[in-house]
Amino acid sequence: MIYNDLVDAIGHTPLVRLRAAPAGVTVAAKLELQNLFAMKDRVARQVILEARANGVLAPGGPIIESSSGTMALGLAVAGHALGHPVHIVTDPRIDAITLAKLKALGCSVHVVDAMTANGWQSARLERLAALREEYPGAFWPRQYSNPQNPLAYAALAKELVADLGGVDILVGAVGSGGSLCGTARALRRELKAAGRTEPLRVIGVDAVGSVLFGQPDQPGRKQSGIGNSLVPGNLDHAEIDEVHWLNDHEAFVATRDLAREEGIFAGNSSGSVYRVLKHLAATVPPGTRVVGIFPDRGDRYVDSIYDDGYWERARLAELPLRTEPSEVPYGTEVDGWARAEVPSTPRRRLVFVESNTTGTGMLALSRARDLGLAPVLLTNRPGRYPGIGEADCEVIRCDTNDADAPAAALRARFDADEVAGVTTTSEFYLEAAASLAATLGVPGNPPAAVAACRRKSETRRLLTDAGLPQPVSVAVTSEAEVAEAVAAAGLPCVVKPAADSASTGVLLCDSVEQARDHAAKLLAITHNVREQAVPTEVLVEELVEGTEYSVETIFADGELHVVGVTRKSVSPPPSFVELRHAFPAPLDDAASGEIERVVRAAVEAVGLRHGACHTELRLTSAGPTVIEINARLAGGMIPELIRLAGGPDLLTQQLRAAAGLPVELPRGELTPTGVAFLTSSEEGRLAGLDGHEAARSLPGVAEVHIARRPGDPVRPATDAYDRMGYVIASADSVEDLDRSLDAALDRITVRLTND
Template identity: 55%
Template sequence: MRHDTIVDAIGNTPAVRLRVDAAEGVEVYAKLELLNPYAMKDRVARQMILEARRSGALEEGAPIVESSSGTMALGIALVGTYLGHPVHIVTDPRIDPITLTKLEALGCVVHVVETMTGQGWQSARLERLAELMSGMPGAYWPQQYSNPQNPAAYRTLADELIGALGTVDVVVGSVGSGGSLCGTSAALLERLPDLKVVGVDCVGSVLFGQPDVPARRQSGLGNSLYPDNIDYRLFDEVHWLSDDEAFDATQRLAREQKIFAGNTSGSVYRILTHLAAEAGPGTRLVGILPDRGDRYVDSVYRHRPAGPIATRPVEVPYGTTVTGWSFASIPRENRPVLVFVESNTTGTGMLALRTAVRLGFEPVLLAKDPARYAGLDGTGCRTVACDTESDADVLRAVREAAGKRTIAGLTTTSDFYLEHTARLAAALGLPGHAPETMTACRDKSLTRTALRDAGVPQPAFAVIGDSADIAGAVASVGLPCVVKPVGGSGSQDVLWCADAATAAEHAARVLAVTENVRGQATAGKVLIEEYARGPEYSVEMFCDNGQAACIGVTQRTACALPYFVETGHVFPAELPEATSGELAESARQALKAVGFDRGPAHVEIRMTDMGPVVIEINARLAGGMIPELVRAATGIDLLEQQVRAAAGYPVRLLADRARHAGIRFLVARRTGRLVAITGTAEAERVPGVERVVTTGSPGRAVRPPRDAYDRLGYVIAVGDSAQEVLETLDAAVRLVDVVTDQD
């Protein structure tokens, strides 16, 4: 076939029938993507770079910077340098000499990181990439793991399969960034709705609910991160292979089929032949073989297994930790339903829905007004509008949404629906909290009473329901004091009061409020409490089998008094071990006092001269993206553990790294209308910054923060110490400007 350029030669690879042991009439094909100029990811490189040039994201002659240790690097090098762009590849010591030589021969600059960071080699590479981007104005980062052009590139592969074979019953592919198998199968399913999609992963990869093992030796598949390009709804089945099993299969592929390929191809071959042996007559199976074997001459092809190689997989429930060849079924049409009753609006609510999809559930969000939740479209959840204030309406909606499928559990990420969810879970016989425990946590006056009865240190307090009692309550508590509603959230209507008149005025104002931000009736009570002096921390707890585990302590930074809005966090706080222990024990005693014994909790504590005093118990995960800080710093995915606990699954609370992470919220300096938030691209390039997110839209009314709803975005950074994180956040936030019509 004639082509005018090497870039045009990408694609149109052959589909070759394999000789395998199978029933008569079973056809098995290998799509030889390894016969692209370099490998399968040449398709992605071409798609991403050409689209970036078309859209203006990549200007003529501008540099391209990408993180890769394998064939994506070669594809970027091929297309980028051919089109006249300087190409910088960030990689790690696992890169093989052949790939390194090819990259250098193609004219790339190769940057090799020297040490692994908390999330393995990938996070180390991304940190180095950010450093490079900060010094290269106009540089383009393709971002293969989240770029939608990655899966889009494989529509042509699906077209080629249909053109060559007409129909396909089973497609098998490796999963790393998620682009190849998800892109191919999504396009095939449009025309072949009965197609079975089988993913192949490696032991020690997090992609399908496994704990991370950064030292795994397989390359080209698996991941220590969760790429945005994986659509878990497409998969029917997933297989995991150990390093020994994958390398043995790769050698078998060469010996049996005369295809000299890499370990991703070998892994696909092992699963493909297993499925073929069990297939009925007339079944047509295709395996996608991504890369050649020349990179693996001294590793895979000279490897000898440490013990016997499994000849059949072990079937396990999805979410079970595996150590060797295993598989789990995750049928698209019959996944267990996990119901979310409303959501928070701080960001982790949408992440929780995506986490449920990743763990093999179909999340169903019950919401009175689904339009209040930005980002729902990208979560993969099903939304059902119903009156979430009516238990009867919610129960009816749950049963209708589930149909004949299993209801795995009920949960929520919203403070305002903790009591509802506990009652509903009990009514359905599902795992959940005792409703009275949730009531004791949600009503801060009941929390105070429970803590007092248990002897847990806390501020002096008074509860009033009538304006006539305000003066006496303030006198009993003393000044300065804090006035707050008993059922609020997000620091809304929480005020520090220096004098009795201010306290009386604010308490009367709170008592006059009859509905909260969700339209629920307020309790008609106000809490007036002593102002506890000292730094404030939150203790992130998780109760499993009645045992309260301390995940860590978060250092909190709030805006200037009289308000209490958190403007930043660092996790974990750098504290003496004894101080951290005191805070953790105080949190345990507080949870015991209210009867809290399962799932996540976020306990706010001030460390006073007299020791820790409990400010609030939140019977849920922390807001303010703290779960994301915990994940980045320790590897513990608290959102995943909440979902697992809600479904009655075992939880995993072991840290696999020891770093620090922090967040700084973007807020307005003055009252007005938002015009723009500028400088975010520059802030993202600051080394150590993990992400910059804006949530405020132009035209929105803004003000200096009085509650959490006044935040307009955030910056998250990761580093090896709290001080490093704070310095990174300072540098990034200095580059961001929240512009209002009053500036």
């Protein structure tokens, strides 16, 4: 068969019966070493093509990765074929042959001088971080945690089923975790689809002195391409039933045996797998089909595995050399060939239906991983998210604006019990997430309640039925209805969309004509920024005078808990852009109690009963008046303020709730903490922002974040999207907090150009 290019030629490797198998037992080697360079050619192709498709890797953009062997070579060949410069960070253990190949392929190779306290891998990652600073916008494949690593082996699983018809035991070396876990997972799905009912047994092979399966780290181990000093994100212990450890002596002997007995000139990871295959061949019952994955060729090891002098210098003969594995409880420290059953809890997926493009969006994905969940992002346009390449998140492209597409995409990828929950950090997809959760039978709010919160006229109806205080509100569907609505609401009045986000389109109008013009403008909008159809409806509402507050609540054990109240400062009319938040709000007990009573009743009225809720209100002389109820976390950095103030980490707790985990709400003394947003007083193009380092150095300032770059267009804020950055600070009192935020903003100067 002729392939269009080298990238297409990756894969399609042979499956070969081994002589070690007795009659009636099939023992076969999947010769991944017959890829262009090795098994990780598959990973390199997958991660590069996916990054290009998602917009994470620009045409001609540089690729930077840490690797001492086959991943580097895979990136070199795939990157070169697709027009990308490749930088490889490695250590002195790299063999001369691999180094020569990388340089011949045009790679820039960066060799670290010494290991850190955490080994060579940690030293390489530090150097990689420095290179990424040097090459802004470079793509880091992150082979140890990139979900595309295990996904790259779906084709390998299909090849095994096509060649052998079925597999009973799969054996593979473990380094990044991607090859064995990815193949095992895909193979189980392939076998299930073919009607197989017997479970597939998966055996991982590791090096003595590797931390992957509960052993203490020995950074001086000699084996390459197997084992690790760090536990990578792609290692899913739930996919592996049994682990074997071999020391350097045993692995090298096994590798030479493989060459002598089977005629396969391979590396030590293949040799270790071969040793386990021979053991299984002698112990499994007739009819068993055993497959081992052989990752790479032996040419990299001519100066080590195949060099007697190296053996003497490394004093390998001083290590144990066992002919059978000793069976030990998992967690027992071993010095030679041993095996153990792997205890594991299945890793479950937390599905995100789209995300915020700023703020908590990408952070939520990493927090999900911290909880032991595997984040999955459903999106119709991955390129919308600048940080997705570093989020260690599986991305599934589907039409998230279609009611049925998300569920269909998940069913095609996962079994029902693999999805722990569904959530979103985008207000535009709250309804879609609630509907998907209901379809899958995982925790979530009633879809009708979420829809009622998104459709503000329905919120108003439910609050009216409950007798709760709110502005006079009239929904209009045409310009002709505006005058009557204004008469009911009074002047000035607030005209706003029935369903949008970030104060977009909210305007204070002083006359019927202005209200009519703005309503006409809003009614002409057919789709929002996420290409979703919007209701042909506008609200004309009474202006409620008073200080604005938001109340953060979350359900735990079926009970609504009030986490706290935030004081909000908004821009002067005619827009209502939030410019500053302070938590906890300075309120007396009477006001706090009345606010809590109204919020509890409002949440009950709209029918929410799961996860976080963000309620906005204004405190008037007559008491609290509800402005909005949102079935989500607050925006505007409020969850971060609560965390920094000493309250619960609401983002993490919302993810726990979505995944069906217990919500934890520790209570303690709170420190006043606030955020002030940076805006421009004029329209133009940003030339620069000066003084942010001086602002960052002020007492009490915790963070200064600049969200705009020179050349970006800016204007006076009419909605939250116009904010240019923020300052977060803490103080002993709200008064001191305001002074700290003012001082920080005073240090920052916005320079504009009209060019």
